[in-house]
Amino acid sequence: MKSRKFWVNSLVHVILAVLGGIWILPIVFAVLTSFRAESGAEKTYIIPKAFTLANYQRLFTIETGGLNYARWFGNTVVVAIFSCVLSAFFILCVSFALSRMRFRMRQPFMNVALILGMFPGFMSMIAVYYILKGFGFLETGATSLVALVLVYSGGAGLGFYVTKGFFDTIPKSLDEAAFLDGCTKWQVFTKVTLPLSMPIAVYTLITSFMAPFTDYIFARVILGQNRDYYTIAIGLWTMLEQEFIEQYYTRFFAGCILISIPIAILFLLTQRFYTDSMSGAVKG
Amino acid sequence: MNKDISKTPPTVVGERFFTVEAFKYGDNITRLSALVFGLGNLLRGQAVRFALYIAAELGYIIYMAFFGVQAIANLGTLGTLTQSSVFDEAQGIYVTMPGDNSMLILLYGVVSILITLGFLCVMASSVRSAYVAQKALERNRKPDDFSTDAKSLLDTNLYKLLMAWPVTGILVFTVVPLVFMILIAFTNYDKNHQVPGNLFTWVGLENFKAMFSFGSTGLGSTFFPVLAWTLIWAVFATFSNYILGMILAIIINRNGTRLKSFWRFVFVLSIALPAFVSLLTMRTIFANSGPFNTLLMQLGIIKNPVVWWGDPTRAKIMIIIVNIWIGIPYTMLTTTGILQNIPAELYEAATVDGASPAVTFFKITLPYMMFIMTPYLITAFTGNINNFNVIYLLTGGGPESLDYYYAGKTDLLVTWLYKLTITNKDYNLGSVIGILVFVLMAVTSLIAYRQTGSYKNEEEFQK
Numbered sequence: 001m002k003s004r005k006f007w008v009n010s011l012v013h014v015i016l017a018v019l020g021g022i023w024i025l026p027i028v029f030a031v032l033t034s035f036r037a038e039s040g041a042e043k044t045y046i047i048p049k050a051f052t053l054a055n056y057q058r059l060f061t062i063e064t065g066g067l068n069y070a071r072w073f074g075n076t077v078v079v080a081i082f083s084c085v086l087s088a089f090f091i092l093c094v095s096f097a098l099s100r101m102r103f104r105m106r107q108p109f110m111n112v113a114l115i116l117g118m119f120p121g122f123m124s125m126i127a128v129y130y131i132l133k134g135f136g137f138l139e140t141g142a143t144s145l146v147a148l149v150l151v152y153s154g155g156a157g158l159g160f161y162v163t164k165g166f167f168d169t170i171p172k173s174l175d176e177a178a179f180l181d182g183c184t185k186w187q188v189f190t191k192v193t194l195p196l197s198m199p200i201a202v203y204t205l206i207t208s209f210m211a212p213f214t215d216y217i218f219a220r221v222i223l224g225q226n227r228d229y230y231t232i233a234i235g236l237w238t239m240l241e242q243e244f245i246e247q248y249y250t251r252f253f254a255g256c257i258l259i260s261i262p263i264a265i266l267f268l269l270t271q272r273f274y275t276d277s278m279s280g281a282v283k284g
Numbered sequence: 285m286n287k288d289i290s291k292t293p294p295t296v297v298g299e300r301f302f303t304v305e306a307f308k309y310g311d312n313i314t315r316l317s318a319l320v321f322g323l324g325n326l327l328r329g330q331a332v333r334f335a336l337y338i339a340a341e342l343g344y345i346i347y348m349a350f351f352g353v354q355a356i357a358n359l360g361t362l363g364t365l366t367q368s369s370v371f372d373e374a375q376g377i378y379v380t381m382p383g384d385n386s387m388l389i390l391l392y393g394v395v396s397i398l399i400t401l402g403f404l405c406v407m408a409s410s411v412r413s414a415y416v417a418q419k420a421l422e423r424n425r426k427p428d429d430f431s432t433d434a435k436s437l438l439d440t441n442l443y444k445l446l447m448a449w450p451v452t453g454i455l456v457f458t459v460v461p462l463v464f465m466i467l468i469a470f471t472n473y474d475k476n477h478q479v480p481g482n483l484f485t486w487v488g489l490e491n492f493k494a495m496f497s498f499g500s501t502g503l504g505s506t507f508f509p510v511l512a513w514t515l516i517w518a519v520f521a522t523f524s525n526y527i528l529g530m531i532l533a534i535i536i537n538r539n540g541t542r543l544k545s546f547w548r549f550v551f552v553l554s555i556a557l558p559a560f561v562s563l564l565t566m567r568t569i570f571a572n573s574g575p576f577n578t579l580l581m582q583l584g585i586i587k588n589p590v591v592w593w594g595d596p597t598r599a600k601i602m603i604i605i606v607n608i609w610i611g612i613p614y615t616m617l618t619t620t621g622i623l624q625n626i627p628a629e630l631y632e633a634a635t636v637d638g639a640s641p642a643v644t645f646f647k648i649t650l651p652y653m654m655f656i657m658t659p660y661l662i663t664a665f666t667g668n669i670n671n672f673n674v675i676y677l678l679t680g681g682g683p684e685s686l687d688y689y690y691a692g693k694t695d696l697l698v699t700w701l702y703k704l705t706i707t708n709k710d711y712n713l714g715s716v717i718g719i720l721v722f723v724l725m726a727v728t729s730l731i732a733y734r735q736t737g738s739y740k741n742e743e744e745f746q747k
Contacts, residue, residue, distance in 0.1 A: 221706060
């Protein structure tokens with residue numbers, strides 16, 4: 001009996017090791033290639049012959065006619081900051097109204113939101129594109145970034161589910177106590193609900209902040225051809241195009257690793273805030 | 285019938301019918317407020333309200349007179365004047381004469397109709413407001429003045445203040461574009477009818493017929509295979525991630541496994557790469573002369589590079605495998621917590637009864653997990669139907685196929701929609717696909733969500 005257990009355990013560990021290898025190797029490959037000194041795309045070997053930091057440095061040096069990673073990063077950060085503030089504001093407002101107030105259009109609004117959510121997200125992109133073009137947003141690169149902020153945050157009010165669910169868990173007796181003390185609903189929102197909702201507010205902020213870093217299609221449609229105004233996702237995609245792949249292959253991986261670090265940190269934060277918020281607003 | 289009784293409003297009236305009630309029991313001034321907005325407010329001493337209402341009404345009338353009526357009338361034909369080249373005798377060259385722009389006509393028409401709907405809402409609100417003022421006077425109370433109204437925005441009417449901006453955003457960036465695109469499905473706005481050079485017009489259900497019919501003009505020979513692959517993909521992607529992720533979590537959680545947090549870390553590490561980075565990395569790894577083929581050749585397993593993305597069947601399998609690679613760590617994270625919450629007594633009882641690990645899994649773990657994670661599975665399933673990134677960044681829908689209409693063998697409905705609209709400019713077909721995806725999503729989610737408790741008992745949960 002004991003030896004059988006030993007064999008099962010050994011087998012499990014061997015399987016885990018093999019699987020772990022499969023999960024780790026692509027990352028190892030990406031990291032190794034990002035430090036590879038030899039330029040060019042695919043090689044007949046995997047482990048680089050020499051290592052260098054130059055790939056990382058060159059991401060931040062401006063070359064004429066080249067691709068400007070630092071600039072893309074800046075664009076993405078700016079877009080992300082504005083769109084996350086707007087989105088979070090929209091989501092918190094809608095969630096509070098839906099969770100704490102009863103009004104005529106409440107149920108119709110929630111039903112419409114459910115229906116709108118079932119259409120493919122970018123089905124309406126063509127119309128959005130022409131609306132933004134009509135307002136003159138797509139004339140220059142800088143305003144097209146503004147347009148991108150609007151695209152990311154414009155419909156954000158529909159993403160109220162998680163936050164509303166959280167507000168629903170805050171006991172109504174707290175609100176009632178505040179009303180007795182003479183608070184208006186606005187004061188309840190800002191002084192009772194919001195302070196109790198910090199984890200979910202931060203969660204909302206970070207998830208909307210991360211969206212522009214990982215979105216590919218909306219940026220592709222809105223940002224057009226001017227490479228100076230790309231965001232990081234389409235920029236990295238560009239590095240793999242025929243025209244650039246030979247020259248930028250190693251820098252592509254360097255760029256990927258570099259962008260992964262902040263996103264990984266943010267992801268870990270969202271997990272923490274998500275777990276915190278799921279454990280309820282008012283403890284014990 | 286006694287007049288006095290008929291004038292007394294019912295005691296309990298649903299808010300929904302408040303406008304109807306106002307019409308029924310209001311006096312003539314209240315009723316006239318439907319024609320002259322805010323009239324009731326003006327006569328009852330609410331001047332600012334009157335000013336706001338009348339400004340809205342005048343604004344609408346001016347808009348309709350100069351623009352709106354024409355915009356809605358144009359919807360019937362979507363433009364009649366084609367852009368043309370006219371020979372200019374004086375300059376001796378051909379000059380382009382601007383024609384109608386069907387796309388803008390449709391857009392302005394949709395906007396004008398929405399503005400008219402908004403106008404009707406304001407009209408109803410004007411009648412209600414007059415009625416409220418009337419009732420206040422009947423009870424010898426002064427109707428609220430403007431500062432009271434403004435203050436109520438922070439209190440009983442706070443929802444108006446909170447919802448105003450988000451709803452505006454939703455209207456402009458979601459509703460208007462969506463209505464516009466749905467209408468496009470009933471026109472012939474394809475690559476042969478591009479604005480501003482050409483006009484497009486209504487064609488009824490032609491596009492839907494084309495989508496479902498076979499033969500030289502039909503798209504059925506593309507649509508049905510793509511639909512089939514979309515469903516196969518969604519089922520495999522959802523359940524492979526779910527089941528394998530759960531098994532992985534169980535293996536790591538089981539008592540005999542050492543270094544639990546180390547193994548978790550190993551698998552969670554891949555989450556650190558954003559999905560698009562992992563996808564692009566995977567695409568290069570399995571490229572024809574990419575590192576995976578290199579490795580296999582160095583080990584002597586294969587002689588010539590294997591084409592991973594170029595062969596339809598192999599590409600499909602690879603997509604599902606890569607998706608497993610990306611998805612399992614997420615499932616593992618979510619399931620670990622739930623697994624630890626399964627009551628240990630259940631397992632002890634099973635061991636006492638001599639149940640084998642397989643039986644324990646199928647009789648205890650799986651049913652328990654299914655119970656908790658059904659909503660998660662539904663979200664994952666609908667998310668996979670619309671999983672643009674995995675397909676587009678891995679294969680771009682390829683390998684291309686001559687049997688299909690601008691679709692590759694691994695295209696999902698959504699990536700085909702992308703190609704039809706962005707690359708190919710067949711907006712009408714793209715729009716039809718969008719509507720069909722909606723139907724698919726709606727059917728799936730309705731069947732599924734209706735079963736969950738959180739949908740049925742929303743109010744019960746609130747204390």
